[in-house]
Amino acid sequence: MGLLGLSPAGLAVAARLAGRDAPPSLELTHICDRRAREKRARQPESPASSQLTWTDRFDDLLTSDVDVIVEAVGGTEPVLDYLRAALLTGKSVVTVNTQVVAHHGPALLALAERQGRQLRFGAAVGGAMPIVRAVADGLAGERFTRIDAILNGTTNAVLSRMEASGCDIDTAIAEACANGYAEADPATDLDGMDAAAKLAILCGLVFGVRVRPDVVDARPTSGTKPGDLRDASQRGGTIRQIAHATFDEPRGVLVAWVAPTFVPSGSLFARTTGPQNAAVLTGAYGGTVTLTGVGAGSEAMAVAVVSDLVTIARDRAAVVPAPILRDPAAVQGWRNLKLAEAV
C-alpha cells in the first residue's frame, strides 16, 4: 500500500505498519509527500524504511503496484482529484479527510462501487470511536430517528480543559496543541465546521439523507468564555459542542445543527472529556445506542486507518454498494434543547 501525505496522522499510520502489532497482511511500500526529500531525511533509518519508495509526485503512486492508497493530506483541493484518480486506476482508498467525504462522499462511493474497489473513511468521523462501522454495518437493520454527539475532539479537549482549570480559551487551545489534539490553527474545529461536516456524513449513514455540510447550522464555540462555564456549573452542568440531528422520515424534515450546548453534570456528554468523542443514537426498534472513543490525535486516527486497511485486506474483491440517499424535503437549524433532552 501507499501513503499519501506524511502528516502527523500519516506518520502514525507508517509507525503502526512498521511496529510490533503491524497486521501481517499490510505492507507499506510507497510514501508520497510534497516535501518527500526533506521529510525522508528526518526519518530514522530502519530495515523497514530501506524498503520504502519515496516520491513527491502523485503520478508515481498512481503508476505503482500499490493496491490501496491511504490519504492523510487534508484539505479538499487537490485531494479530491487524487482520490478520483486512485479509484479510476483501480486502487482502493482509505482517507482521514472529513471535508472531502462530507462534500464528495456519495460520488466517490459510487465511483468506488463501479470500479469494484473500496473507499473507507472511519478516521474521518469518530477516529477511534467506531461509529462509521457500527452504524453502517452493525446497525444497518435499525431505523434511526435522532443523533446527539460530540464529534470534534479538539473542541472537546478545549472546553473540558476550560471547565477543569477555569482558564481562558486561548490557554486551553495552546494546551490542546501541545498534546497533539489540535492543529496550529483549530479554527474549523472551534467554529463548528468540522463537526458539521461529520454530522452531514452521519446523516447519510444513519438516516439515508443527502446533506451538504454547509446547510448544517454551525454555531461557533470560539466565543465561549470562562464565565459561561462557571454559569453552567452553577446551573448543574457544563458546556459541550453538541452536534444534533433528527429526521422525521414520513415528512422528510431534517433538523441538523452544531452549537455549544448546556449538558447536565453526570450526563454522558458532561463525562466526555479531553479528546474523546461520544454519540447517542436513537432507533425506532432497538432503543438507544451510545459509543465513545478518542476522536482526535494521530494515534486515534491511525487506529481507524489500520482498521479500514485490515477490512480491505480481508476481502479485496468485496462489493460495497454505495448508499442510496434521498434529499430531505426541508432542513431546519438550531433550536434550544430543553434540559431533559440534553443527553
Place this chain on the structure above:
Amino acid sequence: MGLLGLSPAGLAVAARLAGRDAPPSLELTHICDRRAREKRARQPESPASSQLTWTDRFDDLLTSDVDVIVEAVGGTEPVLDYLRAALLTGKSVVTVNTQVVAHHGPALLALAERQGRQLRFGAAVGGAMPIVRAVADGLAGERFTRIDAILNGTTNAVLSRMEASGCDIDTAIAEACANGYAEADPATDLDGMDAAAKLAILCGLVFGVRVRPDVVDARPTSGTKPGDLRDASQRGGTIRQIAHATFDEPRGVLVAWVAPTFVPSGSLFARTTGPQNAAVLTGAYGGTVTLTGVGAGSEAMAVAVVSDLVTIARDRAAVVPAPILRDPAAVQGWRNLKLAEAV
C-alpha cells in the same frame, strides 16, 4: 431467506421483514418450526404471510432455494448439526445462539469460509449494542488489553430493578419476564453462564484467543439480596453482573471472569439500567472505547439479525476469513477489582 425457529426473537425478525422498514433486499419465504402447524394457525393472515412456506422439517429448509437461514431456535443440540448442514449446503447463516457460537464459533466460521458463505452472530453478543461489528471490523487495527462489560440484559434488568425498588430477586425476575427481557427460567442468565459464553466469544474477537466458555470463572448473581444492594448504596455504588477479561499478550495469560461486582455511582455501569448492555474496551493505541445498547428482548435481537442480513445481502460473495486464534498459556479467574478499577 428462511427462518428456523419461531421463538420470540424469530417472530420479531419475521415482523421486521414484513413491516414498513423492511430492507427491500430481504425476502422471508420459509419458516421452519417444530410446531409449524400450530404456530401458523396463530399468525394473522396477510398478503406477506400467504407467500410463506411453513414446514416442521429442517430438510425442507435445506433443500429449498433460500440463500440465508436465520437460526432462532436456542440450545446447542441439534442446532449445531443444523448450522453445519446449512453451511455445507451453501447457505449463509445468521444466528442468535450464544452457546453455539461460544462453543463452536471458530469451527463454524472456518467451515463458512471454506464454503464461501457467511456466519454472522451480532445478536448472540450485545443484541442492539453493535459490539461484534465494532470490534471485529471497526477496530480491527487496535490491540485490546482489557474488556469490562455488562453482557446479560436480563440480569441487568433484575439487578437495576432490585436497586430501584428494594424488591427481592424473585419479584424482579417476574417483572423482567413480564417485560419480555427474561425467559421463563432465567437460570443461565443469573448464574453467569450466558455472560461467560459472550465473554468467551469476545475474547476471541478482541484478543484473538481461543477460550472455552466453561473455563471462564462464572460466579452466580442469583444469590444477590436486597440487603446487598442497600450495603452497596451506602458505600456509594451499586451491584452489576460484570464480565471482565484482560490478556497479557507477551505472557499469554488470560484473566476472565463473570461475577456480581460493586460499581461506583455515576459510573457507566451503574448508569446502565434495565435490559441495557455496556462494554468498556481498553486498547494499546486508541485508548478506551465504550458502547451501550439494549442487550435483551426480541426487538433488540431482531435489530441485530436484520443488520446481519443486510450485510450479507450487500455482498453475497463476500469472503470473511475465520479469525486465527491462539491458545492462552494460562487462564486465571476472579480477583477483587479495586474500587478505582471498576469502571
